[in-house]
Each structure stands twice: as structure tokens, then as C-alpha cells.
Amino acid sequence: MQMQLNAKRILLAKVGLDGHDRGIKIVLTFLKESGYQVIYSGLHKTPKQIADVAFQEDVDAIGISILSGSHVPLFLELISLVKTEESKNVLIFGGGTIPDTDIAFLTKNGVDRIFPTGSTLISITDWLESVWTNL
Amino acid sequence: MALKENNHDVFELPRIDDYRAIGRILTRIENNELNFEEALAENSPRKSDRKIVVGVTGGSGVGKSTFISSLIEVALTNKKKIAVLAIDPMSEIDKGTFLGDRLRFHQTFPDEGVFIRSISSSGAVHDVPESISSMLNFLGAIGYNFLIVETVGVGQSDAQIKKYIDKLIFLPSPDLEDWVQALKNEPLINADVIFVNDRSGNGEKRLMSTISQVIENRNNRKSHPNLIVGNAKNTLEVNEVYNSLEAAESR
Numbered sequence: 001m002q003m004q005l006n007a008k009r010i011l012l013a014k015v016g017l018d019g020h021d022r023g024i025k026i027v028l029t030f031l032k033e034s035g036y037q038v039i040y041s042g043l044h045k046t047p048k049q050i051a052d053v054a055f056q057e058d059v060d061a062i063g064i065s066i067l068s069g070s071h072v073p074l075f076l077e078l079i080s081l082v083k084t085e086e087s088k089n090v091l092i093f094g095g096g097t098i099p100d101t102d103i104a105f106l107t108k109n110g111v112d113r114i115f116p117t118g119s120t121l122i123s124i125t126d127w128l129e130s131v132w133t134n135l
Numbered sequence: 136m137a138l139k140e141n142n143h144d145v146f147e148l149p150r151i152d153d154y155r156a157i158g159r160i161l162t163r164i165e166n167n168e169l170n171f172e173e174a175l176a177e178n179s180p181r182k183s184d185r186k187i188v189v190g191v192t193g194g195s196g197v198g199k200s201t202f203i204s205s206l207i208e209v210a211l212t213n214k215k216k217i218a219v220l221a222i223d224p225m226s227e228i229d230k231g232t233f234l235g236d237r238l239r240f241h242q243t244f245p246d247e248g249v250f251i252r253s254i255s256s257s258g259a260v261h262d263v264p265e266s267i268s269s270m271l272n273f274l275g276a277i278g279y280n281f282l283i284v285e286t287v288g289v290g291q292s293d294a295q296i297k298k299y300i301d302k303l304i305f306l307p308s309p310d311l312e313d314w315v316q317a318l319k320n321e322p323l324i325n326a327d328v329i330f331v332n333d334r335s336g337n338g339e340k341r342l343m344s345t346i347s348q349v350i351e352n353r354n355n356r357k358s359h360p361n362l363i364v365g366n367a368k369n370t371l372e373v374n375e376v377y378n379s380l381e382a383a384e385s386r
Contacts, residue, residue: 007230007255032231037255039234042242052245053237056252058158086155 008132011059013041013050015078018068023095027063030121036128047074051081054090061091061128071098072106079110091131095119151216151278152248161252164269171269186275188282189380190296192322193306198332199285200239202306202367206283207240207249209370209377215281218250218274220267222286225257236285250279256286268299302327302380305360306367309334311342317349324353328376331364339364 012028014021021043032038039057041050054062062082066074075094082090095115098106103114113127149156163169191206193199203219210217221236234253244251256264271282286296297303305326307317317323329346333339343364350359361379365372 007232028233032226032233033229035230037225037232037234037253039253040238042238045242049242049245052154053251055154055158056245056250057234058155058162 007035007037008061008128009037009039009057009059010061010063010128011039011041011050011054011057012063012065013045013053014043014065015045015047015050015074016066016068016070017044018066018096019043020067021065023067024063024065027065027095027121027124031125034125047077047081050078054082059090060132061093063124064092064094064096066094066096066098069097071096072102075106075111076109083110091128093124093127148277154245154250157250157274157277158252160273161270164273165254165264165266167266171273186280186282187302187380188271188275188284188300190284190286190300190303191306192286192296192303194308195287197306197308198334198367199287199306200236202304202330202332202373203283203285204240205367205370205373206377207244209374210281211247211249213377216248216279217281217283218252218279219283219285220252220254220270222254222256222264222267222284224287225255227257230257250274271299296322297325304328304330304376306330306332307342307346309339309342311345314345314349317346324350326360328361328363328379330367330373330376331362332367333364334366336366 010031012024014024024040028038028040039053039059041053050062062078064075064078071094075092079092082092091112092110093113093115094111096117098114098116103116106114112131115124149160160169164171191199191203200221207217207219221234223232223234223236225232232255234255237251237253240251254264254267267284271284274282284296284300303322303326305322305328307320307323307329311317323329323346331339331342331346343362346362350362353359363375363379365375367373
């Protein structure tokens with residue numbers, strides 16, 4: 001009869017034309033097994049569609065997977081929609097084929113963390129826990 | 136409209152399209168941080184469209200989300216303002232939840248003004264949580280007039296959903312063996328509409344006949360549930376369900 005009180009909600013999303021979803025499904029499963037409430041957007045979403053879902057679901061974090069190369073404009077657009085004055089601390093993180101120079105640029109411009117290819121699953125949950133425990 | 140909460144802070148009832156504000160308030164209701172009915176009781180709300188709350192339940196994989204997606208399309212053509220609460224059970228093993236219902240809905244629904252919220256429920260029988268009722272009242276107060284609650288109907292307790300809803304739609308499993316199983320199935324027995332999802336197009340005659348017999352034998356109801364067969368993907372066939380809801384409402 002109980003609902004989970006104060007459990008963290010994470011939206012995982014694939015944005016743009018990239019249809020490779022094996023990785024995100026692995027992350028999804030791991031986050032669910034780690035005790036989170038996980039919502040998956042499905043493929044080919046626009047930043048606005050992702051933002052709308054994030055708002056309706058009042059998520060605590062959005063994880064984006066992009067392997068298409070268009071990560072910079074897509075992340076920036078998502079940040080402009082989601083990270084506003086009135087926003088609570090919605091974390092934006094991501095992974096995929098994102099080069100180091102772009103990682104530096106993105107994290108300076110609103111992305112909270114990028115997990116490049118080769119990152120471990122546990123590094124994601126360790127990071128989430130560390131951020132949320134320190135709030 | 137401003138609402139008082141705990142006699143201190145005032146918050147505004149959000150606009151129907153302010154997804155961010157609505158989402159936040161739903162979270163506070165879910166976490167028991169906000170007693171919506173108390174806040175509302177201090178103010179008299181504007182009269183809004185009469186709302187209808189429809190529950191959709193049935194076992195895993197019968198086609199509930201697909202059915203709801205079609206039902207939403209029909210309601211949109213009828214100019215309804217639609218909100219969906221999609222409930223998925225928390226895992227008792229790892230305490231996580233995969234909230235996967237919204238995947239089956241059309242991607243464009245939020246663009247078209249449809250509000251969809253996924254909810255994790257826990258407990259031995261995955262009951263519909265108490266705060267659902269407040270969430271529905273809140274959504275109704277801001278202007279949503281066609282509300283859908285989706286639950287996994289795994290047991291007798293799911294008939295409890297009737298406390299919170301106006302009409303219950305049940306989708307039976309195609310594996311339903313016989314009248315014994317049908318009679319034991321509380322949501323089936325107490326449904327207002329039974330929608331048999333005919334995926335293969337063969338009419339599901341055996342299943343229809345089994346269910347008809349069981350519902351005709353019932354004594355304690357004034358009316359029989361509406362038994363409808365169709366393909367959940369087909370909006371024309373789901374339209375029949377929509378019309379039966381509207382007809383029941385205007386009685």
C-alpha cells in the first residue's frame with residue numbers, strides 16, 4: 001500500500017537521430033537494480049520532448065546517450081530548457097562517443113558529468129549518490 | 136487561484152500546461168508533503184468541466200498501454216484534456232522500479248497537451264496508493280477532465296481501484312482458461328467494461344463466451360459490464376469503449 005517516499009527518479013533518453021540503444025538499456029537496468037525509479041524516453045527524442053517528460057515526471061536527473069556526434073548542440077539545447085532559475089537541481093549527465101575537448105566544453109556549460117566510453121556502471125551510481133548525499 | 140498550505144506559504148494552482156509546476160506538486164503530494172484537499176478546502180475552486188476518471192487494469196502484457204494510447208487518441212479528437220497516471224510495481228528485491236508504461240504511448244502526446252505521470256507502487260499486493268486520489272483531485276482542479284489510471288491487475292486487491300475511479304476497464308489475458316479463473320478474477324467481475332484485445336483478428340470467441348457466461352451469472356449488480364472485443368491498436372474499435380463511457384456518464 002506504500003508509495004516510495006523521496007526515491008530518486010531518473011530519466012534516461014536517446015536524443016536525435018542515433019538509434020543505438022544497447023548501452024542505455026544496460027545503464028537503465030543497472031540503475032533500476034540500484035534502487036532508483038527509472039523512466040526511459042525511447043528513441044529519437046528532441047530536447048523539448050525530453051524536457052517535457054522531465055517536467056511531467058519531476059525527475060531528479062536526466063541521463064542522455066548520444067553516439068551520433070551531435071552532442072554539443074543537443075546538450076546545449078536541453079540545458080537551456082531544463083536548467084533555469086526556477087529549476088531545482090536536476091542533474092544532467094550523459095555518455096556515448098564524446099571526445100575529451102567536448103567533455104570539457106559541455107561540463108563548463110551546464111552538463112554535470114559525462115561518462116565517456118569505457119566508464120564503469122558503478123561510477124555512475126557512485127557519482128549520483130555522492131551528489132545527492134551532499135545536497 | 137492561490138492555495139494556502141500549512142497556514143503559511145501560498146502557492147498558485149498552476150496553469151494546465153505548466154508541466155514543471157504540476158510535476159513538482161504531484162511529487163509533494165506523493166511524498167505526503169502537501170495535503171491537497173486541506174489546501175483546497177480553504178478556497179472554493181472555480182467550477183470546471185465534469186471530469187471522468189477511468190481505470191485500466193489487466194495482467195502484464197495484455198495490451199493495456201497500447202489500449203490506453205488508442206483511448207487517448209480518441210479522447211483527443213473529442214477535445215478532452217487528458218492526464219494519465221501509469222503505475223508500475225517496485226521490485227521487492229532491489230527496490231528499484233522500471234517505469235516503462237510511457238514508452239508505449241505516442242511520443243507526441245505531451246506536445247498535444249497530454250499529461251503523463253509514472254508512479255512506482257510497492258507493498259505486498261501492489262495496491263493503488265492512497266495519494267492517487269489526491270493526485271486525481273489536483274489534476275481535475277487544474278482543468279484535466281479525462282483522467283486515466285493504469286495499474287497491473289495482478290490480484291484481487293486491484294479491484295480496490297474502484298474507490299478512486301468512475302469506470303473500470305479490464306483487459307483479460309488471452310490465456311484465461313475457463314469460467315473458474317474468470318469467476319475468481321475480482322477486477323474482471325467488477326469491471327464496467329471488459330475489453331478483449333483481439334491481436335490475431337480471430338474474434339476470440341472462446342474467451343468471449345467464457346467471460347459472457349460468468350458475468351451473466353452475477354446477481355449483485357444492477358447492470359452487466361460492457362463486453363467489447365477489438366484490437367487495442369485500432370482507434371475505431373477503441374472508440375466503441377469511449378462511447379460506452381460517455382453514454383454511462385450521461386445517464
